[in-house]
Amino acid sequence: MMSLTPLTLHSYPRAILHIDGDAFFASCEQARTPALKGKPVVTGKERGIAASMSYEAKARGVTRGMPLGAIRRVCPEVIILPSDYETYSLLSKRFFAIVRRITPAVEEYSVDECFADLTGLRRPLRMSYEAMCLQIQSDLFRELGVSFSLGLAPSKVLAKVGSKWKKPSGFTAIPGRRAHEYLSALPLEKVWGIGSQTTAYLEKFGLYTALDFARKEEAWVKAHLTKPHYEIWQELRGQSVMPVVIQEKETYQSISKVKTFRPSSSDRAFVFSQLSRNVENACIKARRYNLAAKQISFFLRTHDFRHSGAEIVLSRASAFPNEIVGAISAPFDELYWEGARYRATGVVLSHLEDASIKQHDLFGATLRVEKIARLFESVDVLDKKYGKHTVHLASSAAAEHYRTHLPDQSYREEHFFRGETARRHIAIPLLAGEVR
Amino acid sequence: MTNARDRVVFIYSHAMHMPTNHLAKIQKFYRTRRRMPSYREVAALMGYKSSNAAYKLVGRLAQKGVLARGADGRILPARLFGAVSVLGAVEAGFPSPAEEELQDTMSLDEYLIKNREATFLLKVSGDSMKDAGIMPGDLVVVERGPVPRDGDIVVAEVDHAWTMKRFRKSGKRVWLEAANPKYRSIVPAQELTISAVVRAVVRKYV
Numbered sequence: 001m002m003s004l005t006p007l008t009l010h011s012y013p014r015a016i017l018h019i020d021g022d023a024f025f026a027s028c029e030q031a032r033t034p035a036l037k038g039k040p041v042v043t044g045k046e047r048g049i050a051a052s053m054s055y056e057a058k059a060r061g062v063t064r065g066m067p068l069g070a071i072r073r074v075c076p077e078v079i080i081l082p083s084d085y086e087t088y089s090l091l092s093k094r095f096f097a098i099v100r101r102i103t104p105a106v107e108e109y110s111v112d113e114c115f116a117d118l119t120g121l122r123r124p125l126r127m128s129y130e131a132m133c134l135q136i137q138s139d140l141f142r143e144l145g146v147s148f149s150l151g152l153a154p155s156k157v158l159a160k161v162g163s164k165w166k167k168p169s170g171f172t173a174i175p176g177r178r179a180h181e182y183l184s185a186l187p188l189e190k191v192w193g194i195g196s197q198t199t200a201y202l203e204k205f206g207l208y209t210a211l212d213f214a215r216k217e218e219a220w221v222k223a224h225l226t227k228p229h230y231e232i233w234q235e236l237r238g239q240s241v242m243p244v245v246i247q248e249k250e251t252y253q254s255i256s257k258v259k260t261f262r263p264s265s266s267d268r269a270f271v272f273s274q275l276s277r278n279v280e281n282a283c284i285k286a287r288r289y290n291l292a293a294k295q296i297s298f299f300l301r302t303h304d305f306r307h308s309g310a311e312i313v314l315s316r317a318s319a320f321p322n323e324i325v326g327a328i329s330a331p332f333d334e335l336y337w338e339g340a341r342y343r344a345t346g347v348v349l350s351h352l353e354d355a356s357i358k359q360h361d362l363f364g365a366t367l368r369v370e371k372i373a374r375l376f377e378s379v380d381v382l383d384k385k386y387g388k389h390t391v392h393l394a395s396s397a398a399a400e401h402y403r404t405h406l407p408d409q410s411y412r413e414e415h416f417f418r419g420e421t422a423r424r425h426i427a428i429p430l431l432a433g434e435v436r
Numbered sequence: 437m438t439n440a441r442d443r444v445v446f447i448y449s450h451a452m453h454m455p456t457n458h459l460a461k462i463q464k465f466y467r468t469r470r471r472m473p474s475y476r477e478v479a480a481l482m483g484y485k486s487s488n489a490a491y492k493l494v495g496r497l498a499q500k501g502v503l504a505r506g507a508d509g510r511i512l513p514a515r516l517f518g519a520v521s522v523l524g525a526v527e528a529g530f531p532s533p534a535e536e537e538l539q540d541t542m543s544l545d546e547y548l549i550k551n552r553e554a555t556f557l558l559k560v561s562g563d564s565m566k567d568a569g570i571m572p573g574d575l576v577v578v579e580r581g582p583v584p585r586d587g588d589i590v591v592a593e594v595d596h597a598w599t600m601k602r603f604r605k606s607g608k609r610v611w612l613e614a615a616n617p618k619y620r621s622i623v624p625a626q627e628l629t630i631s632a633v634v635r636a637v638v639r640k641y642v
Contacts, residue, residue, distance in 0.1 A: 094553040143554035249520035431558045
């Protein structure tokens with residue numbers, strides 16, 4: 001009897017929509033190349049592992065992160081493509097723009113996911129919440145050629161349950177008074193924000209499904225769990241406590257850049273140039289947001305996924321790659337192990353500060369820093385005009401050469417129009433393949 | 437004749453672009469033809485049978501101050517795009533005429549693209565549309581999604597590949613026509629998937 005009692009009597013005190021791309025990267029590829037439709041498609045060739053799999057590939061047992069060799073074994077007819085992040089990003093921006101036709105309250109959660117707040121729009125748009133969702137879904141598919149799954153509910157956590165309920169091309173509306181029907185069979189670890197540790201903890205109290213948890217008394221939840229989980233408990237009960245955050249990210253806690261190269265390499269200079277290029281990329285982003293990092297960490301990953309890394313605290317926050325590369329070269333030499341084959345390097349800038357606050361020091365470094373700052377102002381201007389990394393450090397040269405002579409080029413990288421360069425393309429995605 | 441002092445500022449607002457909006461249709465007409473429609477053209481735009489219905493609609497829009505009727509009864513634009521003229525900031529002296537003129541210009545992007553989100557590029561490889569002036573190597577601007585009309589050049593999906601042809605429709609019959617006598621028309625066996633409509637062709641020489 002208890003499982004029939006609703007958690008709340010309201011349907012949509014708030015109307016939160018979650019939209020999730022269906023195998024987004026692989027779908028982008030299928031949308032622009034008709035020859036790929038209905039076939040098992042995997043992206044991530046340049047990294048040597050599956051980044052995204054089409055539903056046809058998933059059906060044959062290909063999973064995310066699977067190495068290319070294993071993919072070919074389970075699915076010999078698979079089509080493996082290099083990632084084309086430029087095109088995916090362009091389509092991602094369009095995805096958000098299409099959702100904003102209905103509501104300006106859109107939270108860009110990730111490249112292929114967003115939340116939208118529809119509360120209060122029924123009257124001005126003269127549409128039901130369900131009709132708004134279906135309109136967004138059909139516009140997305142008609143104009144982008146990519147399918148999305150939608151969940152409509154009174155809270156973010158329930159909306160997430162909805163968008164996962166039926167995939168691909170699904171739409172699941174979970175009004176508050178019917179939430180219990182969806183939660184009764186949902187294992188706890190499938191709830192957004194509940195990890196394996198919390199699941200194991202809650203199982204000790206005999207809570208196995210999302211509904212078991214949602215029905216627990218408030219006092220118990222407050223006494224046994226922390227605030228984030230208390231919020232999830234409220235959201236599962238149809239009370240919206242997590243707001244849809246609409247302002248764009250203006251600042252970062254940390255900036256990280258990781259890049260895999262294929263084949264893996266045991267050439268010290270080449271591996272260092274990869275790291276150097278990551279540092280340059282991270283610095284470009286830091287300067288764009290007017291940030292400077294006080295702490296740098298970097299890591300090296302071998303072909304058999306062993307890691308080594310180091311952390312460096314700078315005496316003065318910096319967003320200039322020449323300074324940071326200089327600081328990491330000694331620890332790099334210590335970590336680098338001759339004979340190992342490396343497949344990736346990565347760098348994380350953290351303890352970020354506002355770069356406009358300058359501290360004068362006793363040793364006359366201020367003047368030198370201002371010179372470097374002026375230098376990189378010019379570098380940024382040149383990069384903006386001619387494309388990223390037009391001016392780069394000599395230590396990144398080998399990685400730069402590798403990039404432009406990459407064996408796995410995406411369709412976009414191989415097909416230019418007159419006047420386009422390898423670094424700069426028209427900001428409109430290209431339909432691919434032969435035009436008969 | 438519209439007055440040369442009438443200023444039009446293109447302001448993008450979704451409310452004005454609702455497909456059912458009468459005003460949007462007139463705005464679009466004005467934008468593409470650079471003149472106001474006649475009553476008969478208004479009737480055609482709205483799907484009315486009589487010009488009288490168009491006359492009444494114009495009357496309503498004129499009352500709102502969006503349109504005006506000239507002394508000769510013709511339709512004139514008033515605040516068609518919901519904006520008053522924007523003049524250069526004047527503190528002393530005259531506004532710079534150059535600045536004023538530039539506020540009414542559009543970029544080549546705006547000129548070529550109507551629905552930004554649905555627009556894609558395509559590189560032409562075949563010569564099947566050469567008599568329509570579309571050559572191998574051309575950059576074609578296409579829009580995904582709209583319902584094609586008879587005579588539109590479209591991109592369709594045929595046998596798992598893109599094909600660019602002229603869309604023809606007569607009654608219930610639908611076929612794709614090449615603009616090159618070397619190619620025969622394609623009559624779809626079952627359903628035909630029209631993926632996009634061609635909006636512009638760009639050819640760069642240097």
